[in-house]
Amino acid sequence: MNFKYKKMNKTLLVTGATSGFGKAIARRFAANGYNIIITGRRKERLEELETELKSHSGIKVLSLNFDVRNYNEVMSAINNLPDEWKAIDILVNNAGLAVGLNHIDKGVVDDWERMIDTNVKGLIYVTRAVSPLMVERNSGHIINIGSVARDPYENGNVYCASKAAVDTFSKAIRIDLLKNNIKVTHIAPGMADTEFSIVRFKGDAEKAGITYKGIKPLTADDIADAVFYCATLPAHVCINDLEITCTQQANATTNFRKE
Numbered sequence: 001m002n003f004k005y006k007k008m009n010k011t012l013l014v015t016g017a018t019s020g021f022g023k024a025i026a027r028r029f030a031a032n033g034y035n036i037i038i039t040g041r042r043k044e045r046l047e048e049l050e051t052e053l054k055s056h057s058g059i060k061v062l063s064l065n066f067d068v069r070n071y072n073e074v075m076s077a078i079n080n081l082p083d084e085w086k087a088i089d090i091l092v093n094n095a096g097l098a099v100g101l102n103h104i105d106k107g108v109v110d111d112w113e114r115m116i117d118t119n120v121k122g123l124i125y126v127t128r129a130v131s132p133l134m135v136e137r138n139s140g141h142i143i144n145i146g147s148v149a150r151d152p153y154e155n156g157n158v159y160c161a162s163k164a165a166v167d168t169f170s171k172a173i174r175i176d177l178l179k180n181n182i183k184v185t186h187i188a189p190g191m192a193d194t195e196f197s198i199v200r201f202k203g204d205a206e207k208a209g210i211t212y213k214g215i216k217p218l219t220a221d222d223i224a225d226a227v228f229y230c231a232t233l234p235a236h237v238c239i240n241d242l243e244i245t246c247t248q249q250a251n252a253t254t255n256f257r258k259e
């Protein structure tokens, strides 16, 4: 059902909204009448997106500019939300990245720390900050963006471990929050064409392009569709785990590339 332009009186917070999945998710929910909190480190991009989303009539948009790796920044951003923004219905923990692609003996400690601090600790910090607001209202939905990389592939070591942690953390908090009527959904996408590979290869567009050679990957809109579907199911239905790949990808290690 399309609720386009109808005011939903519901609020979504999505981390990492300055690019890729997060931006597409913000757009999808805004187009369907949700109030949106967008977050990310790149302030200018947040400002541009805020202006764009506000063109949907009847919705409110708030930008929060923080680094998910900084616990104090995360807590301060959420604890200082104006009262009208505290009723967060849906949290999408999306901010994340891969940096580098090496065998473990050639790994770079700074790359590992960026991945673990963002994908694991940052996601946990945001969940810690937002979940009490949901518990207080006995209502909410936390959607964590993991990856097919929860199943390991060569050179993926620390990134794969970080996404396995997101998977297990999602299962664990679903148990913790069960009695609080809070849904927890883990979404595990496969290869998708966003800025992800540019970040992984530290700006090397040629290497990033090779990732998708001979493949029609997922798009950010495909993931936004899936998130929207999970978030708009009846109150008694929760998708716990959803793995999505493009048709040319079977799992984390197996693709079929056309010449």
Ligand code: NDP
Residues within 6 Å of the ligand: 015, 016, 017, 018, 019, 020, 021, 022, 039, 040, 041, 042, 066, 067, 068, 069, 094, 095, 096, 097, 098, 118, 122, 145, 146, 147, 148, 188, 189, 190, 191, 192, 193, 194, 195, 196, 197, 199
């Ligand atoms: P993009 O690089 O396009 O977007 C990543 C987003 O994360 C950006 O908005 C970025 O914002 C934000 N982010 C990164 N680090 C931080 C930080 N420290 N603090 C706050 N925000 C941060 O990649 P995708 O959209 O593809 O990635 C989104 C999620 O999906 C990630 O968790 C990724 O691991 C996962 N994923 C991606 C797949 C793919 O193939 N694309 C497949 C499976 C999972 P900013 O830099 O402004 O802070």
Ligand code: 8X3
Residues within 6 Å of the ligand: 146, 147, 148, 149, 189, 190, 191, 192, 252
């Ligand atoms: C992103 C997909 O296969 O590059 O998580 O790890 S993959």
